[in-house]
Amino acid sequence: MIKQFKFISAICFAAACSSASAEDISGVWQQIDDKTGAAKAIIEIKKESNNTFTGTIVKVTPRPGYTPRETCYKCPAPYTNQPILGMEILKGLQHVSGTDNYEKGRIMDPLSGKLYDAKMRLNASGKRLTLRAYMGISTLGRSQTWIRRD
Template structure:
């Protein structure tokens, strides 16, 4: 959290074969050529009146280099985060569930 805005940084790859050397070749901003591990992929998220929802942000898909509007909802147990990236309004997008790892 910084000045009421939240962000997400990639801490490690998901696959056992991920070496941490992959870079974002398709990014078009300052992240072009930057290693994905350590990269800020979501930013400008603001906590809404519903304490489990963070919205009004943006998220980067490092596979295609595109940035989408973003909304994140923290699960009741605090171990799951529903991440929704979309174009325009929330109906035109896709969701992923991120799970906390120990």
């Protein structure tokens, strides 16, 4: 009886630990450009009180031959003419229970001014996120890798 209790307790503890780590994408991430492979920006992801995740640009990474824009002038309201640094570009991302997936988010590209549906997948080590941004259906979108910085 005691062995069964210990075994069941160990399984419950392991399940709780894996579930907690799967949900934790909070932290600082380096955004990597899917076209050039260069670092673009540093994004801080936070978990909100409603259990969704938001992402804010905390640093624009300088790149050779590129002068970063300071404001989002092609962006729709409420982003129009807002500073890119400090902009909340990711909203509403929800963890899919029992998986390393996150769905139903929206992401804004401050360079093009376009809003996209977004989903993410955290890799097994917890060090990389794969972001899929798309309009309508996921197969018509683009993927980007974000690397954990903290």
